[in-house]
Amino acid sequence: MSDRYYVVPRDFHDNLVTKAYLDRGFTPEESVSGARMASSASWHGIRTHNALKALHLDEFLGSGAGGCQPGASIEVVPTGFEAAQVWNAHRKMGQAVAYEAMDTCKRLADRFGLGMVSVDDAFHYLWGGGYVMEAAKEGYIAYTNCTSAMAEVVPFMGRNPTLGTNPHSWGLPTTDAIGFPIVIDWATSVVAMGRVQQLARENLPLPPNAAIDSEGNPTTDAAKAVALLPFGGHKGYGLSLLNELMAALIGGSLPAIRGRPHEEGEKNSTCFFFQVIHPDALSAGAFARGRGQQDNVKAVIENILGPGNEKCLLPGQIEAAGAARSEKSNGLLFTKAEIEEFNGIAAQCSAPPWNLKDFPPAH
Amino acid sequence: MSDRYYVVPRDFHDNLVTKAYLDRGFTPEESVSGARMASSASWHGIRTHNALKALHLDEFLGSGAGGCQPGASIEVVPTGFEAAQVWNAHRKMGQAVAYEAMDTCKRLADRFGLGMVSVDDAFHYLWGGGYVMEAAKEGYIAYTNCTSAMAEVVPFMGRNPTLGTNPHSWGLPTTDAIGFPIVIDWATSVVAMGRVQQLARENLPLPPNAAIDSEGNPTTDAAKAVALLPFGGHKGYGLSLLNELMAALIGGSLPAIRGRPHEEGEKNSTCFFFQVIHPDALSAGAFARGRGQQDNVKAVIENILGPGNEKCLLPGQIEAAGAARSEKSNGLLFTKAEIEEFNGIAAQCSAPPWNLKDFPPAH
Numbered sequence: 030m031s032d033r034y035y036v037v038p039r040d041f042h043d044n045l046v047t048k049a050y051l052d053r054g055f056t057p058e059e060s061v062s063g064a065r066m067a068s069s070a071s072w073h074g075i076r077t078h079n080a081l082k083a084l085h086l087d088e089f090l091g092s093g094a095g096g097c098q099p100g101a102s103i104e105v106v107p108t109g110f111e112a113a114q115v116w117n118a119h120r121k122m123g124q125a126v127a128y129e130a131m132d133t134c135k136r137l138a139d140r141f142g143l144g145m146v147s148v149d150d151a152f153h154y155l156w157g158g159g160y161v162m163e164a165a166k167e168g169y170i171a172y173t174n175c176t177s178a179m180a181e182v183v184p185f186m187g188r189n190p191t192l193g194t195n196p197h198s199w200g201l202p203t204t205d206a207i208g209f210p211i212v213i214d215w216a217t218s219v220v221a222m223g224r225v226q227q228l229a230r231e232n233l234p235l236p237p238n239a240a241i242d243s244e245g246n247p248t249t250d251a252a253k254a255v256a257l258l259p260f261g262g263h264k265g266y267g268l269s270l271l272n273e274l275m276a277a278l279i280g281g282s283l284p285a286i287r288g289r290p291h292e293e294g295e296k297n298s299t300c301f302f303f304q305v306i307h308p309d310a311l312s313a314g315a316f317a318r319g320r321g322q323q324d325n326v327k328a329v330i331e332n333i334l335g336p337g338n339e340k341c342l343l344p345g346q347i348e349a350a351g352a353a354r355s356e357k358s359n360g361l362l363f364t365k366a367e368i369e370e371f372n373g374i375a376a377q378c379s380a381p382p383w384n385l386k387d388f389p390p391a392h
Numbered sequence: 393m394s395d396r397y398y399v400v401p402r403d404f405h406d407n408l409v410t411k412a413y414l415d416r417g418f419t420p421e422e423s424v425s426g427a428r429m430a431s432s433a434s435w436h437g438i439r440t441h442n443a444l445k446a447l448h449l450d451e452f453l454g455s456g457a458g459g460c461q462p463g464a465s466i467e468v469v470p471t472g473f474e475a476a477q478v479w480n481a482h483r484k485m486g487q488a489v490a491y492e493a494m495d496t497c498k499r500l501a502d503r504f505g506l507g508m509v510s511v512d513d514a515f516h517y518l519w520g521g522g523y524v525m526e527a528a529k530e531g532y533i534a535y536t537n538c539t540s541a542m543a544e545v546v547p548f549m550g551r552n553p554t555l556g557t558n559p560h561s562w563g564l565p566t567t568d569a570i571g572f573p574i575v576i577d578w579a580t581s582v583v584a585m586g587r588v589q590q591l592a593r594e595n596l597p598l599p600p601n602a603a604i605d606s607e608g609n610p611t612t613d614a615a616k617a618v619a620l621l622p623f624g625g626h627k628g629y630g631l632s633l634l635n636e637l638m639a640a641l642i643g644g645s646l647p648a649i650r651g652r653p654h655e656e657g658e659k660n661s662t663c664f665f666f667q668v669i670h671p672d673a674l675s676a677g678a679f680a681r682g683r684g685q686q687d688n689v690k691a692v693i694e695n696i697l698g699p700g701n702e703k704c705l706l707p708g709q710i711e712a713a714g715a716a717r718s719e720k721s722n723g724l725l726f727t728k729a730e731i732e733e734f735n736g737i738a739a740q741c742s743a744p745p746w747n748l749k750d751f752p753p754a755h
Contacts, residue, residue, distance in 0.1 A: 106676050112475045113505025113673035142476025143508055145669070149676035170641070189700030199630075201637045211637060213630035245700070261624030267562075267576035267707045270696070274564045274574060277692035278533070278685060280676040285695045296680045306508070310476035313469050313512035313643040317659045322641055329640035332648045333633070337552030337608070344630045 034362035035388035037371075042361050043068050045371065045380050046080045052378035053092050054099040055122060062125035063087075069159045071361040074351020077223065078156040079363075081370050083124075086153055090178055090288065096298070097122055097152035103129065106149075112141040115279070116148045120298055123154030127173070127301065131160045134305035135169060142310030148301035149280035153178055158214030160303070161200030162345070165210030170306040171200040176276045176299045179288035182218045182257045185266035188245030190256035191285040193299075194218045195272035200345075202308055206327035209349035217269035218257040225254045238262075276300035358391045397725035398751035400734075405724050406431050408734065408743050409443045415741035416455050417462040418485060425488035426450075432522045434724040437714020440586065441519040442726075444733050446487075449516055453541055453651065459661070460485055460515035466492065469512075475504040478642070479511045483661055486517030490536070490664065494523045497668035498532055505673030511664035512643035516541055521577030523666070524563030525708070528573035533669040534563040539639045539662045542651035545581045545620045548629035551608030553619035554648040556662075557581045558635035563708075565671055569690035572712035580632035581620040588617045601625075639663035721754045 043064040050060035067080035091097030101121035108115050114133055118126045130146040137144020154160070157173045164171035177193025184192060194216040201211040219239035228235055228251035238247050240254035248254055259265035273284055282296035291297070308322060316325040334341055355361060363371070365385055372383040406427040413423035430443035454460030464484035471478050477496055481489045493509040500507020517523070520536045527534035540556025547555060557579035564574040582602035591598055591614035601610050603617035611617055622628035636647055645659035654660070671685060679688040697704055718724060726734070728748055735746040 106678075108505060108673050108675075110503075110505025110670065110673040112507075113669075115674065115676050117676050117678055140473075141504055142471060142473025143506060143667075144475075145506055145673070147674045147676065149678055170638070184696060184701050184704040187697075187701035187704045189698065191696045191698060191701060199634055201634075202641075203637070211633065213634060215627050215630070219624075260627050261582075263705075263707070264578050264623050265627070267578070270574065270707065271562055271564075271576055273692055273696060274566070274689065275533070275674065277689040278565075278671055278674045280678045280688065281692060282680065283692055283695040285698055294681045302674075304506075306476075307473065308641055310471050310473040310508070311478065311510045311638065311641045311665075312471075313478045313480050313510065315469075315480055315512055315643045317645065318657045325643065326637065326640040329636055329644060329646055332646040333547060333554045333636060334550075335552065335554060335648055338547050338550035338554060341547040341550045342626075344626070344633065 032364045034364060034391040035368060035385060036358045036360040036391050037363055037368070037388050038360045039068055039072070042071070042080070045375055045383070046084070048380050049084055049374050049378045053087065055092070056100050059099065059122045059125040062128050063122060065128070066124040066155050066159055068361065069163070070156045071363070072352055072355045073159070073162070073348040074354065074362075075156055075158070075348065077221070079367070081367060081374070083155050084374060086155075091122075091152055096120065096178070112137050112144050114144075114146045116146060118148050118151045120150055120152050123152045123301070126151060127154040127160050127303070130301065130303040131164055131171065131305065134171070134303050135164060135167070138169060138305040138307040138310070143304065143306045145302070145304040147275075147279045148303070150296070150298045151175070151301045152298065154301060157196050157198035158200075158212050158348070161198045161214070162210055162212045162348070164305055165200030165202050165212065166204055168202045168308055169200070170202060170308065170311070172304045173198050173302060174272045174275065175301045176272050176281055176284065176287070178299060180284045181222050182259055182269060183241055184270075185259060185263045188241065189285070192259070192269045192273060193284060193287070194221060194257065195269040197268060197272070203326055203330065205323040207330055207343070210345055211343055212345035212348060214344070217259050217265045217272075219260045220257065222257060225251050225257070229254070275302050354391075362391050395727045397727060397754040398731060398748060399721045399723040399754050400726055400731070400751050401723045402431055402435070405434070405443070408738055408746070409447070411743050412447055412737050412741045416450065418455070419463050422462065422485045422488040425491050426485060428491070429487040429518050429522055431724065432526075433519045434726070435715055435718045436522075436525075436711040437717065437725075438519055438521075438711065440584070442730070444730060444737070446518050447737060449518075454485075454515055459483065459541070475500050475507050477509045479509060481511050481514045483513055483515050486515045486664070489514060490517040490523050490666070493664065493666040494527055494534065494668065497534070497666050498527060498530070501532060501668040501670040501673070506667065506669045508665070508667040510638075510642045511666070513659070513661045514538070514664045515661065517664060520559050520561035521563075521575050521711070524561045524577070525573055525575045525711070527668055528563030528565050528575065529567055531565045531671055532563075533565060533671065533674070535667045536561050536665060537635045537638065538664045539635050539644055539647065539650070541662060543647045544585050545622055545632060546604055547633075548622060548626045551604065552648070555622070555632045555636060556647060556650070557584060557620065558632040560631060560635070566689055566693065568686040570693055570706070573708055574706055575708035575711060577707070580622050580628045580635075582623045583620065585620060588614050588620070592617070638665050717754075725754050
C-alpha cells in the first residue's frame with residue numbers, strides 16, 4: 030500500500046455513519062444497516078465502496094434527491110410461489126433491503142433448498158459482494174445482481190451508453206476449506222467511471238478496450254473517454270444484459286433514461302435480484318476417496334492452484350487479506366484525506382469532529 | 393457464409409443419428425435425446441456442436457472409452473429439500489440427463505417459483521445453450537453450467553491449465569417481445585481449443601491474450617499455443633472457477649486430472665447444474681405506463697438498442713437467424729465435408745449411405 034493509513038475503531042466509525050443516516054431521516058434500523066455495510070466494506074479493504082461513497086451517493090442520488098425514501102416500507106407482492114418472494118422496496122435504503130432479502134433467501138433455502146427475492150423500485154445497495162460474502166461465511170451459496178443507477182456502458186458493437194455497469198456477485202462457502210469465502214464480484218464494464226476519472230486526473234492511460242471517445246472509437250486516453258465498454262466483448266455484454274433483462278421481468282426502468290431527466294410516466298429506479306442455495310441441496314454425497322463436501326472443495330481448489338499456479342489469487346482473497354489487516358490493526362484503515370472527509374460528515378450531522386491525531390497510524 | 397451448404401431433411405438426419413446411438417448400445421430414449429440435441433444445434437446453425445461432434449466425443453471419451461454408460465439409470469439422491477433435486481447420473485448420456493433435468497426444473501419452478509437439479513457423475517451434454525433456449529421459448533428463465541471433460545484453461549496469473557472451458561448458458565423468455573429467446577451462452581475461455589487447432593492449420597493468428605505458449609507467456613501464434621486463457625482476465629477466471637466450485641460441492645472430480653490418466657480412487661466425470669425460474673415469480677407487477685411484463689421487456693431491449701446501437705446484436709440472434717435459414721430451406725444445412733462424414737457414420741452403423749446428390753443445395 031502506497032498510502033499511509035490510520036486506524037479508526039470500528040464502533041467509532043459505525044456510530045458516526047449511523048448518526049449521519051439518522052440525521053437524514055432514515056429509521057434506526059435503516060441507519061444501522063447503512064453503517065453495517067459501509068463498515069464491512071472498509072473492514073475488507075474495499076476503499077471504493079466505503080461510508081464516504083455511500084453517503085455521497087445518498088446525498089446526490091438518494092435521500093437528498095428523491096431517489097431513496099427514508100422509512101419506506103417493503104411491500105411483499107403476493108406471487109403464490111413458496112420459494113420465491115417479490116418485493117416492491119418503494120425506494121427504501123438499499124442496504125436495509127439487501128440484508129433483509131438475504132435473510133429471507135437463507136430462510137427459504139433452509140426449507141426448499143434454494144430461495145430467491147426479487148426487488149423492484151430499489152435504491153443502490155453499495156457493495157453486492159458484501160451480502161454474498163456474509164451468506165457464504167454462514168455456509169450458503171449466494172448470488173446477487175442489480176441494475177446500476179445510470180447507463181454508462183455501451184453494448185458490444187454500439188456507440189451509445191445504454192447499459193449500467195451492472196455487477197454480479199457470487200459467494201461460495203469455502204471458509205472451512207481455505208479459511209475465507211470465495212467471492213466473485215465485479216462490474217460488467219472493464220473499469221468503473223470513477224477509475225476513468227482518476228486516471229484522467231493523474232494523466233495515466235486506460236487499459237485497451239475499456240472506453241470509447243465521443244466519436245464512438247475505443248480510446249486509452251482517459252481524458253477523452255465518454256463511455257465504458259463491457260469486459261470480454263460480447264461475453265461481458267451478455268452478462269450486463271442479463272441484469273437488465275431480469276430487472277425488466279421484475280419491473281425495471283428503461284436503462285438509457287435511468288438516473289437522467291426523462292418523460293413522465295417512466296420509472297427511474299433500479300432492481301435487485303438475490304438468491305441463496307443451501308449446500309446440502311447440492312451434494313450428491315458421492316465424493317471421491319470418502320471425502321466430505323468441504324474436503325472435496327479444498328481438494329478441488331488445491332488441484333486448481335497446483336504446480337505452475339502458485340501465484341494465482343482466488344476471488345475474495347484480497348478482501349480476506351484486507352480483513353486480516355483490519356483485525357490486526359483492531360480497526361478500520363483510512364487515509365488522511367478520508368479522515369478529513371469523515372470530519373466533514375461529522376460536521377454535517379453535528380457529531381464530534383474527527384481529528385487525525387485521535388487515530389494511531391497503521392503498521 | 394463462405395461454405396456451400398446442402399439441405400438434409402431433419403427426419404433423415406435424426407433417424408441416422410438415432411440409429412448411430414442405438415448401434416452403440418444406447419436405449420431408444422437416450423438415442424432420441426442424442427438426435428434431438430444434435431438436430432437442434434444444427435437447426436440453429438451451431439456447427440461446432442452438431443451430431444458429428446457429439447458422436448466423435450462419444451466415441452473417444454464417452455461410450456467408446458468408458459466415460460459414458462449407455463442405459464445407466466439416474467439415481468435421485470434424497471436431500472429433503474422440495475425445490476431442489478440432486479441426481480447421480482452414473483455417466484448416463486448427458487443429453488438425456490439434461491432434457492430430463494430441465495423438465496424437472498420447470499415442474500419445480502411451476503410449483504415453487506424456481507427449481508434446480510444438480511447432477512454428479514455426468515457425461516457431456518453437448519450444447520448448454522440448447523436446453524436453456526427450449527425452456528426460454530416456453531417462457532421460463534433458465535440457466536445451466538457444467539464442468540468440462542478436460543482442463544485446458546490456465547487460471548488468471550497462472551501457467552498450468554487446471555480449469556475446463558467451463559461454459560455458462562442463460563436463456564431468457566423474450567420471444568413475445570422480440571421474436572426469439574435471448575440466449576447468453578459461451579465458454580469461459582477466449583476461444584476453444586478446436587479454434588486454436590483450426591487457426592494453426594490455416595496459419596492464422598490467435599486473438600491477443602487467448603492462449604499461452606510452453607513457457608507460460610501469452611502468444612498469438614496458434615501453432616505455439618499449449619493452453620487457453622480465460623476471457624476478461626480475472627473476471628472470466630472467476631466465472632470458470634464458479635463451475636468448478638459448484639461441481640466440487642455436488643461431488644465433482646479434481647479438474648487437472650479429469651479426462652487424463654490418474655491415480656486410483658479419484659473421479660473422472662463432470663457435473664451439471666440446472667436452474668429454472670418461473671417468470672411470474674419475478675414480476676412485481678408495477679411496470680411503468682401500465683405495461684405488461686413482456687411489453688416491459690420489449691421496451692427495455694428497444695431502449696438498449698436505441699440510436700447509435702443499431703448494429704448491436706442480441707445474444708441468441710445469430711442462432712435465431714440460423715433457425716430461420718433452416719426453416720426457409722426446410723432442413724438442416726451441412727457442407728460437403730460434413731455430409732461425407734455423415735456417410736462414414738452411416739457406414740459405421742450399417743445405415744443407408746449419404747450421398748451429396750441426394751441433397752439439394754441451399755440458397
